[in-house]
Structures are given as C-alpha cells and as structure tokens.
Amino acid sequence: MKRIQHIAAIGGVALLAAGLVLATAATGSESIPRITVTAGLVLLALWPVLAIWRAGVKTLATAAPMVLGSLLVLAIVVIVNVGASRHTLRWDITATKRFTLSEQTRQVLHALPGSVEAIAFTQSDDRHTIDLLKEYAAASRGFSFRVVDPDRQPEQAQAHQIRDYGTVVISMAGRTERVSAPSEETLTSALMRLKDDRRITVHVLTGHGGRSTVDEEKTGLSSLVEALLHENYDVEERIILRDGVPSTDDLLLVPGPMVPLLAAELDSLNLFLAAGGRALLLLEPEGPSLEEVTLPRGITARKDVIVDASGVGRVFGMSEVVPLVAHYSDDHPITRSFTAASFFPLARSLDVTGSQEDSASVTCIAETGTASWAETGSLTSGTVAWDPHEREGPLCVGAAASWPCDRPEGEVSSEGRLVVFGDVDFLTNAFLTVSGNRDLGMNALSWLAERGELIAIRPRSGTGAYLTLSADAARSIFLLVVVVLPGAVLVAGIAQRWRRR
C-alpha cells in the first residue's frame, strides 16, 4: 500500500509535468495533453485517499464523519471564494493610478446592453494588453476576455483574419469590432461602436471608372468591402443619376473616379452634403479633383503626385512614389492617438484652404514627411527630381471637414462631414493591410458615421524616470546583491556549524 501511495504521488507529478509540457509545446493535438493531465490529477487525487486509508480510516463508519466534515468546510471555502470573486473591492495603489479606468469607460461598461467577449490575439507576456483587459473585466461582469496566442492557435487567428500581434477582437450579440493598437481609448471607442446598432450603409459611387467593390485583383476594393461588413456596415453600389444620392443617415464613398462627374451629379452631391450628408472622397492624381464639392468645404485636391525621397519607404519595400505618412493631427478624432505609419501609392496632395461657403471646420489629418515634394512633371520620362516651382513637404494627403446644417439632432450631430484622401490605392486589396492603412480608413468612416467616435482618454503611464548606472555603481550593486548578501548568509551558516562543533 505504501509503495502504491508513492507511485501515485511521483507518477501523478510526472504525468502532470508531461501534460503541461505537451500542452505548451503545441503538438497539434489537444487530446493527448488533456489525457495526460487528467491521468496525473487522478493519481494525485488517489494519493491523499491512500494516505487517509493508511492512517487507519478503513471503514465507512469511521470515514463518514471525517469526509463529511471536510467536505462541509471545503464547501464553505468554495462559497466564500465564489462570493469574493463576484463582489470585489479593488484598490489601485500605484502613484499614477495607472490601472484605474476613466469615468467615461466605466459609464460605457455600466451601460453595456449585453455580454461582451474580447479575444486578445497576443502572447502571454503582453502585459499592457492583458492588464488593460483585466481592468475592463474587473469593472464589469458583462465583459470577459481570453488570450489567444496566434502562434499556438493559428486556426483561431485565421478565423478572425488576424495579421498583427496585439489585435483585440470584441464581440457582442453577433457584432464584432477589432482594435489593432489596444489602449483604453481605442477599446472604449470599440465598445461604443458595438453598442451602436444602427445599420449604416456605405454607398459606393460607380459608373465613373473608379475602383470596383467586387474586384478581387490587387487594384480592387473587395477586401475593403469585407472589412466594412466585418465592422457592421452594409455596402451597396450606387449610380447617382439612376438612384439619386443616399439618405443622410448613410455614407457615400467615392472610390477614385477617373471620369469627371456630370454637373447634375455634382449638384446632387453638394445638396446631399449641405443637408448633412457624409462622404469619403478618394481622389486619384489622374482623376477629377471634384473641386466643385471639395472647395466650398475648404479642401483642394492638387494636380500632382507626391514623391517621397526620404528612403523610409524603401525599408518597407516601397518606392519613392509610395510616400510614407507618419504625422497625423492630434486635434482630430480620426487620427488622435493614431501612431501607425500608412502608405499612399501614387497620391496627390491636398490643400487645406479654409472654407468658402459653409463655414466648415477643416483639418489636415495626415501629412507626408519633409523629404517629400509634389511632382508636377511626368514620372515616366526624364529624371524625377524636385524643381524649384514644386511644393516641398510636408504635404497634406488627407483632410477632414465638418460644417453645421439644418439636419435635426438625433443619434448623430446636426452637421455635414467630408473626408478627402488624395489616393484610393491605400485602401485597395494590395495595400489595405499594409501597416496602418486599414485602421486609418476605418477611423475615417467611423468619424463620418459618428460610430463610437474616438474618445479622448489620457493614457496613464508609470512613474516614468530614466535610471542610468555608472560602471562603478553597477559594480557596487553587483557586489552587494550577488556576492555580499548571499555570502554573508553563507558565512553565518558556516559559523553556526563551527560553533556547534
């Protein structure tokens, strides 16, 4: 019996260890580690039973009071722990309260209409994301999260189309939102978008040689459509002359028209915007500038192509006509806290001139670097170089305007909104997933739709202080903690032995 007890203990530990190693090694089979761990647990559970048996409790009469008493006490312990985990008091004792959620986030969590599940596609050492999600889960019983390592569970990452570590997918009642750079600001904004159950349709203008929503080639927009459907938008193609302009509750997307719009179409578009409509214009250098629509709102698309000679794009395998944009407006909701670089292949520059008619508020939201210029000559003949008459960077490549209108205040504010980018390629299948392109486009659409408008929450950091050690200080610390302190304890031990002898 004694031998069996020892086998149960050592065998149980060995099986448990083997099971955990197999589970973490991602062998592809989940059943083998599960069986191994279960067998280990059974053996370990057998060990105290055998210990009690050997202790002399061999009859039911003697065992019953002991077992029942133990079970009762253990049940009380379980109940106390369940209660404690459900009704907690929590104190953030850091000096900067870095683990305390803002009042804004608490209100959003408090008003959640259903349970929300977040999946963080990251690794277990991503403390920033996991700590943040823990605070959300602690603040609301309706919020739960789990961490999925994309390397160990690639099938789950694939199912959610995850391309970057650190992406968080949040779901509620069949709707999902994704956050690629988790912070309290972006997570709470995503929650607000999830709560917004309006069905908003993105009407894509067709019939002018622009990019197609069904084209799955590199220049098409099928991936953008997929992303829009993922973010709970509906997508429809629209010909203004046939279908008219959409309702002001919906959005209009103009995907790089190559043929000028007719006067009647431009008039309809202007009326749509003046009535509080929202539109995203993606204007190609070779296409019409649509200045009849943009100019009254303080934006002009210039006839040029931006060239970026900084060489930064080359690091990412891009050429000089794919300018890198890494400078965004901190004042505009679309780009506030936006840090990812974005790439705009063959883009034209924009001018933010100030509004002419509608007293619009205009902001340049994305700019190229100082090493760029607006090339007005041909890109195919001769040498492409900056000429004195050409404008130098930074050049505006994206601008947003809003203006007051008569639209009744409801779920959205009484203003019209327009976002213009000097490029369509950055949202095409070939470039959508490159760096921050997708997020920038989605942020622009969220702002236009007033869907969980990106709120401003100050990021909290720690004490934040440099600490540089001189060589002498580093040596002294090493001697103290690695030599002197353990050495002193060892010497005390030797002295004790010596004294006893």
Added chain:
Amino acid sequence: MSKMLTIAGKELKTYFVSPMAYVVSTVYLLIGGFFFYTMLSYFSRLSLQFMQYGYQEDQLDINEMVVRPLYLNLSLVMLMVIPMITMRLLAEERRSGTAELLFTSPVRPWHVVGGKFLGAAGLIGLLTALTCIYPLVLALVGEIDPGPTAAAAVGLFLTGAGFVAWGVLASAASENQIVAAVTSFGFLLLLWVISWAAAITDGALASVLDYLSVMSHYEELAKGVVDTSHLVFFASLVFVPLFLAAHLLAARHGR
C-alpha cells in the same frame, strides 16, 4: 495558541541549527541577486537608449520593468525551494518515531500543523524581508513607486505562505521526505501554471482555472492592484491544506 507558537519557535530554531536555512537562503539570495542585477542593468541600458533617441521617459517604468518581473521570478524560485523547507516538517517526525511522542503530549493536531506552518512561514518571512534590499537599492539610485513595491513584497510572502501550507500537507501524508518534496513541488507547480490551461479553454471552466492559479492573483498584487478576491484566495490557499493536514493527523493518531 501558545502551544502552537512554542512548536513554531522550535521549528524555526531547528532551521537555523541545521544548515537548511542557510543553504536555502544563500541559494535564494544568489538567484534573486542575479535576477535583480540583470534586470536593473537592462533598464539602465534602455534608459540610455531612450535618452539618446529622445523618447519620452514616461514610457519607462521601473516598477513595471524591474520590480514586478523581479518579484514574479522570486516567487517562482520560492516554488522550487519551499518543498525542500517543508519536506521534513511532519514526515521526519513519522520516520524517526517522534510523531507518537508529539501526539501523546497535550497538543491537538491543529497545534502541530499550525506550529509547523508558522515555523516554516517564519523562515519565508525572513527570506522576503531579505529581498527588500532590492527595492531599497532601487530607491537609492532611482525613483520607485512604493505602493506596488510593498504589494509585491507582501504578495511574495502570501504566496510563500500558501506554498508552505501545501508543503505541510504533503509532509503530513508521507513519511518519506523525497516523496513529500516531489508531491509538494507537483502541487505547487500545478497551482502556478493552471492558468495556462485556462488559456486553451473557454467559458466558466477558463474562469475557474484562472481563479485557481496563484500566478493570476500574484501578478495583480505585484502590479499594485489590491483586490479582496486575491486576499480571500491567499487565505484559502493557506487554510485548505492546513485543515486537511490537521484532519489527516487527527485520523492517524485517533485525536
């Protein structure tokens, strides 16, 4: 209580009469010191790079980058040394035959179990106190946040106390010290890594497994978040094995 404290005092004294306390403390401080020095050196190098490239210093947090990982590592080292501290507590009494003597004296199993636990926990308290030298050094050369640092140290002691309690149970169930140490180590490892299993499960089971993991609770304390559920968990972590050990002894010795 006085009987329990008498046993605890005797137990603590035994540790310092034998080489056990000195050897364990030396190894523990050597590993802890090495961790501390490497983490601090890395932080210093990172600070230098931040200064050179003009990054904002608020992205650097010595508590998050040195104190918290250091204490998490120290608790892992504790997991490895505690079975060595606890393996002889009750197993040795049985093997040498002094258990019968102990239980014929006017002490209850609770006194024995509690006393043995307090004695070993006293040694863990001493080890934790010695590790406070690391934040003290940090405070001398830099700026640390005292709240989370204190929480990390208290959490280290609570984790150690919980581990000791499970070690007492393992020692109570076997007269073979090696078996007691191996079993205790297995239990502690399981309590530490059970949250890994939570990561590959869903729903309520994932929540339960995560709650049972010592690491989940200690990580929160070490970052400076004190939650009543963590305190209740650590209290249960100590109480349950001691309760079972006392019951086991009571059954064995007819008390």
